[in-house]
Amino acid sequence: MSSPRPVWTGLVTVVLAVAPALAACSPEAAPPARADAPVIVPGAPGQSGSGPARSPAEAGPVAADVRFAEAMIPHHRQALEMAGLAAARTGDPLVTAVADRVADGQRPEIAVMESWLRSLGRTPPPAHDHGTGDHGMSGYGMASEEDLTRLRTARGRAFDTLFLTLMIRHHEGAVGMAAQELRRGRDRAMRAMAQDVVSGQQIEIARMRGIQRRLASP
Template sequence: MSTRTLARRAALAGVGLTAAFALAACGGDHSTDGGHGGHGGAPAGAVSAGGSAAAADSADVMFAQMMIPHHQQAVRMSELAGSRADDPEVKQLAERIRAAQAPEIATMTGWLTAWGRPVPSGSPAGGQPPGMDHGMPGMMSDADLVRLEGAAGREFDRQFLTMMIAHHEGAITMAREELADGRDAGARAMAQQIVTSQQSEIDLMRRILARR
């Protein structure tokens, strides 16, 4: 296992322990019934794709806890394209990203609820979520997002594509670590889907950049 992975898990373990104590103090029910958690939950069908506490290991939990804020940032970036992008293909791609990743956020939220593990909440729109200062590959900084929010037209397209390529590459890195270390069937299936779909989107974004 890589040093980067160990550092990332150590950072996440501290966050998970703190959040677990907080949840216990609130008297929350962490049963694995696949029900609705305090963060919106996920459709019952989505939880059925994973969510077995017996099957999940620490890699599966880390994958979901880190990929949720990672996806949230991608969705936010994609939403900006609706009013700022110039290229119709960029707008279509942004909507494709949003439509794919928003349901995955709900699914992973459902898994964590079923596993009785903390669901990331209160993450900033940019940068690393609180307590996760290490190992969130591809995440944009606050300054990156401010710059993207202030752009429009062709300049927005260029920044969006450049940032989203890096963002997707980070997601693929995390997904491959889940495939190497995770054991939950649903989490592994999602990780493989992320690798396949986001690599395809990276290829498309590079082609769009090349013609601009």
């Protein structure tokens, strides 16, 4: 049975709700230089803008939040690319189900992160960027172009075995990226995204390892 899906409409609402407060941040000003620097809350019209800063737990976006979104978007895109290969290459319904869950879960996450970046006045990574570049993600499970070429040419059990190996490594990398956001980030929406990545992708890793064991059995 598939795990419950996150209700992304609620997260989109959070992103849109904070957008007016973030509009004052120009592309040059966002993100702040320090990953843990809180954002000063401007005063309401007619009031002084020199009010106290929010505590780190309540602070708005910091550099770590922006780096997380800008790195996770191409990371997710590569997962979608791999998942999109499954339908024509596997005959295993469990592998197909894994690919479908990746597509159903990560496509809306990309949309949320793109919307969040635009609310800061930042341009999301371009659509043609599918994550084969670095993006500061070395060591975060990204498949190489050689890996992707092998996956595109594989069929049947060979595809299933390679797909699961690459996707498990990819998910583990995403969990590592999300854990870093939870340590350093301050934005509520991005931290919620990171928490969902940690919980959801760990469940998927366990499922894929179970399929690997079944494929390896005589």
